[in-house]
Amino acid sequence: MTHAAGASHVGSALSVVDILSVLYSGILNIEPDNAASIARDSVILSKGHSAAALYAVLAIQDFFPVSLLETYYQDGGVLGGHVTHEGKRGVELSTGSLGHGLPYGVGIALSHKLAERNSRTVIVISDGECNEGTTWESALLAQQFQLNRLCVIIDRNRIQSLAPTEVTMALEPFAEKWKAFNWEVRTINGHSHQELTAALALGEKPLCIIAETKKGNGVSFMENSVLWHYRPPNDQELLAALAEIESSDS
Template structure:
């Protein structure tokens, strides 16, 4: 599934967005705003970067991806399904009784999920452990962790960041979904994160800022990792919550809201027009 075709990545991202919006509407539950901000990052990783095999999701030397912002499981499930980890038809069971597609990802139920996430601030510590294990055993796998920006207000992330730099984990990459919105308000109104890049550098990381919706920039950055030998990499991906849907984009109300029938029709139409 690996491709360096930027147009193909863009088309797939749009497919994932449309399916995600439909899925959340049908389920009556989900975090559509954050899903749409992270979609381009997920699609670029799964279709252009990660060393993974959907037919062998537990292959020992596979790259590891951890969705630390686990409430955006909808975007990850939709990407995994289109990447071939399970049937796209199963997406219709999202958060339904007895479905394995829970509101937060479960590694014991869903192929392609590396660790259970939901409580924020847990993904990076797990990623550090996984990257350290690869270093200690001489294994080739890389570890990618996608965090929300509001999630960085959790102190566990900075303990993990300090450890990663200490152990020189240049096989570890953190991608920050920097949409500047969290549940209820702007991140900067809740707790100042800026100057965010300087904070990561102060913790011993190599940092690059990119447009998180530009597949060419994302692909070029991900395929040039590590950014610096002997240092973990932090990619600050500037994104828009609700990307691609006019009434959702940059609107904090869509952190955890479900589109009604009228809103769904508008969203699908706008997303369809985006690829024409």
């Protein structure tokens, strides 16, 4: 998708795709047939630049035709380079400008609680997004309203647009910050489907899952590299990447 479109953010998509795959694999109450139900669970990809990963997972899960992926980032297409909501089942919110997903998710979770629905709200954010003040304001609000059916999954790939996160704005001690906001915190391997599934178990508080990931995961020359935040693969790099991924799956 990113190669055909000459688009960026393939590294960011590869760091989060395992997380999205687990969320849409049946663990939550969201599927094509109930995607418009008010009682559905919600998944919000706040790091909207990873749209390619979300679109691919939704297409595989039959939220829309796989053929629609060919329109990604194309003039006249319906799949924008950042997550776009309009006309697509399974996409909760148009995102891209960082720091909006968690505030929006807190509102959804609060509405479910007030209506006495058991729906869950899961927001996937980037670690770089934790530079945004709105992230921490909404984290404070979530614990104030005791939104224990709200979950934040942080894609902790430790690289943002131009530099490592700890160079741009240091986040450590990261888990302790969330604990100080009275959240339950679980740190896991973000590429382990087993660990992700186990970590999603409900607790008594709002839940923060710090998913340790690799930017560009699964492709050796993309892993942990700032370069692959913006760069699309050329023809040779695409073939090499596909060969590595296919080899790891065999």
